[in-house]
Amino acid sequence: MNNQELSDQINVSCQWVPQVKEEMGKVLVGQADLVDRLIVGLLCKGHILLEGVPGLAKTLAIKALSGCLRTDFSRLQFTPDLLPSDLLGTMIYNPREAEFTAKLGPIFSNIILADEINRAPAKVQSALLEAMQERQVTIGDTTYPLPDPFLVLATQNPIDQEGTYQLPEAQLDRFLLKVTVSYPSREEELTILDRMATSEPIYETKPVVEMDTLAQSIHLVNQIYIDPAVRKYIVELVHVTRYPAKVDASLKNLIRSGSSPRATINLALAARAKAFMDGRAFVTPQDIKLLAHDVLRHRILPSYEAEAEDVTTDSLIDRILSRVPVP
Structure with a gap:
């Protein structure tokens, strides 16, 4: 399947995404x-x-x-x-x-x-x-x-x-x-x-997605293209969580343990899913930056020094994102 065919299939298959958002927006x-x-x-x-x-x-x-x-x-x-x-x-x-x-x-x-x-x-x-x-x-x-x-x-x-x-x-x-x-x-x-200050608020949503449709979408997500430069960007972001002093000496004593290779895999996979939701057949660096906090925040252990200085994991990720060059 070439890029144009994949893009056309994604544009058709992703139509359920706004339907789910609309249905969830009711509650x-x-x-x-x-x-x-x-x-x-x-x-x-x-x-x-x-x-x-x-x-x-x-x-x-x-x-x-x-x-x-x-x-x-x-x-x-x-x-x-x-x-x-x-x-x-x-x-x-x-x-x-x-x-x-x-x-x-x-x-x-x-x-x-x-x-x-x-x-x-x-x-x-x-x-x-x-x-x-x-x-x-x-x-x-x-x-x-x-x-x-x-x-x-x-x-x-x-x-x-x-x-x-x-x-x-x-x-x-x-x-x-x-x-x-x-x-x-x-x-x-x-x-x-x-909406909710009533004795009968709306808590229920109705089914709008069949499992076959979801399975087809998952199959398409796995085929979304990630450029080599973007792949290197993902690896570099995760690598820096383990060796932060390479990009910022002030981070050296703030991270006790960095992210595992599972973070690399999940960041790429989540970025593919985000591209699918936007109707694209390729991943952009912005997809990576958008999802980096959610993928990395539970995989980075701040040091005792960071906790003493009230440095949060999210702020550490912000600093890493600002130091790693975007392709």
């Missing part, structure tokens, strides 16, 4: 960046972590997205007393047959809403890790494949809030994006007031 006010990132996750079959204080519509956004798709959806409320078997399933003894049979848990769905994921204990996080990376679950001696697609869309409150715990770095690295959800503007909050 969400503002949060355009959040909606964009959720659609990027769909197109990449990648897990997404949403972080923000309570009440910013994180859970509502995920439920609204799932309502736009004709697919299976499970909501899991993570609590300190949650057990791995509550998530994955367990073996149940059948006295009539004198044998154990597997009862599969709610994780066997296409889209999983892991609500307040950072309130669950370490055993549950470890059980979720295999599902997120391998797309499979082991119960007893048997391994069961998870549905395709399988996405974990998780929410968490900031870790300085009561009853929350830092997720392990290995698990954080499995998330394609970590999206920070911010407060609405005054105008948006007025709209929220007008």
Whole structure:
């Protein structure tokens, strides 16, 4: 398939993207960046972590997205007393047959809403890790494949809030994006007031995307062209997170650990998804810059010195982006 044919197919196939945005706009006010990132996750079959204080519509956004798709959806409320078997399933003894049979848990769905994921204990996080990376679950001696697609869309409150715990770095690295959800503007909050200050607010969306359409779109995303210069730009950005002193000596003592190669892969994949959403058959450096914060913010560990100076991970990424030449 040549570039023109691919471009024509993308222009036809991406028509569902504005339909999803319009449908989600019926229950969400503002949060355009959040909606964009959720659609990027769909197109990449990648897990997404949403972080923000309570009440910013994180859970509502995920439920609204799932309502736009004709697919299976499970909501899991993570609590300190949650057990791995509550998530994955367990073996149940059948006295009539004198044998154990597997009862599969709610994780066997296409889209999983892991609500307040950072309130669950370490055993549950470890059980979720295999599902997120391998797309499979082991119960007893048997391994069961998870549905395709399988996405974990998780929410968490900031870790300085009561009853929350830092997720392990290995698990954080499995998330394609970590999206920070911010407060609405005054105008948006007025709209929220007008729309939601009623005993019967609108929380439901209707299906507008078939799974076959989504599968075709994912196939096209994987064919989107990335120029060698843009590929080198992606690698350089991630490389600088590991050796920041090469571009800025002041960054040397502010980053304890840089991003893994998974960041390189995910940044390229997310940029392809963004290009598809815009109806393009190629990735631009602006796609990379637009998604760099969401891909890198949970993969960079600031040093104790950075924390003492109130230097945030986002500000470190800003400085890296300003130092690395754009092709």
